[in-house]
Amino acid sequence: MALIHPTALVDAGAELDASVSVGPYCVIGPKVRIGAGSRIASHVVIEGDTTIGRDNLIYQFCSLGAAPQDKKYGGEPTRLEIGDRNTIREFCSLNLGTVQDAGVTRLGNDNWILAYVHIAHDCQVGSNTIFSNNATLAGHVHVGDWVIMSGFAAVHQFCKIGEHAFVGMNASLSQDVPPFILAAGIPIAARGLNIEGLKRRGFAADEIAALRSAYKLIYKSGLTLEEARTALAEQQAGLQGKAAAHLVSLRDFLDNASRGIVR
Structure with missing residues (x-):
C-alpha cells in the first residue's frame, strides 16, 4: 500500500x-x-x-x-x-x-x-x-527545454518560447521568444543572447559564437525577418556539429512562429 x-x-x-x-x-x-x-x-x-x-x-x-x-x-x-x-x-x-x-x-x-x-x-x-x-x-503556450521564466512573467495564449530562452521579471509576453534569447524589460524586448545560461549548460565557444552571429542577423542587421531567415540558412551551411544544430533549431522556430517574435 x-x-x-x-x-x-x-x-x-x-x-x-x-x-x-x-x-x-x-x-x-x-x-x-x-x-x-x-x-x-x-x-x-x-x-x-x-x-x-x-x-x-x-x-x-x-x-x-x-x-x-x-x-x-x-x-x-x-x-x-x-x-x-x-x-x-x-x-x-x-x-x-x-x-x-x-x-x-x-x-x-x-x-x-x-x-x-x-x-x-x-x-x-x-x-x-x-x-x-x-x-x-x-x-x-509552448515552452522549450531549459527555459527560465522569472517572477511574475505572464505569457499570452498560443505564444511559444524556444529552448534555452530567458524571460525577465514582470515581463508581459504577447509574441514568441526564439531559442537562446534573453527577453526582458517593460515593454519586453530582446536584450541579447542568454549567454550566462548557455555557459552554465556547457555550450562551447564556437556554439556561442555562431549564436551571436545569428542574433546579429535577426536583431542588428536591419534585415526583415524573411531576409534574416535566408541569411541564417547561408550561415548554417558553413557550420558543423552542435553549432549547426543550434542554427537548425533557431530557423525551425522562426519558420513556425505564430504570433511574430519579440524584437
Whole structure:
C-alpha cells in the first residue's frame, strides 16, 4: 500500500505506486496515476485524468488536473501529464487540456516550478525549466527545454518560447521568444543572447559564437525577418556539429512562429 495519511481521501480507482506518500487532507480522484517515489504534501487536490511520473515532489495546497479555465470546456475527456523528478511548490495550478487543442496539458521532466505558478490548459512545457514565483502561462503556450521564466512573467495564449530562452521579471509576453534569447524589460524586448545560461549548460565557444552571429542577423542587421531567415540558412551551411544544430533549431522556430517574435 502507498503511504497515505489517514485524513487523505484517495479514491479506490486511483493508481498509486506502493512507494508514493500522500500527506494530510489531500484529495485524489479516481483517474489519477502516480509513479514510484513521488511525494504529495498536505492539502493537495489531484483530480481529472492526471498522470504523474516518478520521484516528483508536490508541495502543499497545489491543484492539479482541475477543469480548464475555458468557457468552451464542456466536460470532455482530456488529460494532464506530468513527467519525472519535478518539484512543484506551494499553491501551483496545472489544468487539464481541451478538445480544441491536443487535449492534454504536459509538463516534462526535472522542472522546478515555484510557488503560485499557473500552467493553463493545453500548455506544453519541456524539461529542465525553472518557473519563478507567480509566472503564469495562458492556454496553448509552448515552452522549450531549459527555459527560465522569472517572477511574475505572464505569457499570452498560443505564444511559444524556444529552448534555452530567458524571460525577465514582470515581463508581459504577447509574441514568441526564439531559442537562446534573453527577453526582458517593460515593454519586453530582446536584450541579447542568454549567454550566462548557455555557459552554465556547457555550450562551447564556437556554439556561442555562431549564436551571436545569428542574433546579429535577426536583431542588428536591419534585415526583415524573411531576409534574416535566408541569411541564417547561408550561415548554417558553413557550420558543423552542435553549432549547426543550434542554427537548425533557431530557423525551425522562426519558420513556425505564430504570433511574430519579440524584437
